[in-house]
Amino acid sequence: MKYKLSDICSFRKGKVEVENLNTKNYISTENMLPNKCGIIKASSLPSVALTQEYKNGDILVSNIRPYFKKIWKAKYDGGCSNDVLVFVAKSNTDRNFLYYVLADDNFFTYSMTTSKGTKMPRGDKTSIMQYEVPMIDLQTQKKIASILKSFDEKIELNNVINNNLPPHPCNARIAAKQRRQTPKPDECLHTDGKVSDRGSNEGAAEQFLSILAA
Template identity: 65%
Template sequence: MKYKLSDICEYAKGKIKVSALDENTYISTENMLPNKGGITKAASLPTQEQTQAFMKNDVLVSNIRPYFKKIWYATFDGGCSNDVLVFRAKDGVNSRFLHYVLADDTFFDYSMATSKGTKMPRGDKKAIMEYEVPELSYEDQCKIAGILEVIDEKIELNTDINKNLEQQAQAYFLDLFVTNPDPNWQSGTLSDLGTVVGGGTPSKKHPEYYIETGIPWITPKDLSIDKSKFISRGENDISELGFSNSSATKMAAGTILFSSRAPIGYIAIALNTVTTNQGFKSVIPNTNVGSAFMYFFLKQALPTIEGMASGSTFKEISGSGMKSVPAVIPDDETLHKYNEFCQPLFEQQAILEAENRRLSGIRDALLPKLMSGEIDVSNIDL
């Protein structure tokens, strides 16, 4: 037997004054992370006097394309935009179980299929409540939630460790190169530190240019979906034929991928040889400069780069603009010291990101099996 979603939850109602919120307690589609990744700090607060309220243990789901598959289990009270749906478990329903019902890809597929609108489709709130969910006892709900929560807690722990490692590396960068730079260092440009490389897109008219396993090809969309620091491939690979018939360039592991438009400033480090589309101005650091320094240099220089961009519809930084970004050129000894410090930190971050990808895959594979009853939890003793 199946329930409807309306049998286990309801849309939360209520308003909260914007003046009672800050960047950490306001949630919008923009600061919800993709692929069920939780939330980050909001860039700004809304201008209206009041906004939608939510409570701890509510489930927040982004309800506008292209921001589907964004979900967060609330860990505090706060406020959110109207493009975020707030679900509240009814009495006798485990709120964490509700979270996993809504985190199932089947739910997101259903929401997209029943969405309304052409330019920016939104999920149909009435149709969403018609979504079918399994009829499970409260005990079994708790068991399912418990199994999946263990995986999510490990992912969260790994993420917290990586944030700490990132803070260490960034703090040392700021100390060496921003707060206390050597006054004898010479002024120069980004081109003195590395080689700026553009990308290209093989013609979509030739399906043979795109294959399942070929040369990794990265687009800004890939970095918008996967917020990892390190990347090995994107959604699509290109064939050698596609590569040879495009302006794409092969770049070695350690290259810093930097999106140059729509938006400017997605940054990731290549784990292996990759190519990109033309939405990047990536940087291959000079051997003495190293990936760690270049990665944090670009993060630090982002406001300058954005200020050098031009364009009416979409701002873009050109190749010549990237090459001319002002830079101080540190001595080789200091660069070596910094990269030596960062190497074990970066290696650990890459390991933990890979583990999180595996754990996410396991969770997402288990989720529909647990919900459908394919895996029977009634005899599991947690």
């Protein structure tokens, strides 16, 4: 069975005063990175008095040119531009699970298919909430999200190690070993719909992916 996206989440509607924001907690499509790579610091704040708010744990998705796959799970409260959609998980949905549902390539493809405009297509908010998602109980959602999150954390740690190693042959070998022991980004759910074959719980994640693809 399937849910509509509207059954498991909603759009946040609150506003926040721009004077209470800074370049770290203000998010726009410009400082969201493509291919699900998170965010960087904003270059400036908007000139308006109020803007869309988000809360810690919300899922932010750029609604301009969905094919860029810009998504971020908020780690603190802040504000964002109106071109960024803010998804809030409902009581029947784990927030991390919601992130992986929205980070799936199928969701971005759907958003692009139902978008409006040609030069700068925007996702249609009404259509987006009609997107079908698997009907999975909360406990299983948390288990799946925990498995997938552990893969992401290994990748993130590997990237941090590699980015901080000085150019030395020994360090190069260490980095290569880390890469072999860490799932590749294109083996994770939120890149191309695959999951790493490492770990003892890959069956649960693969089951989730097969449900998503059904």
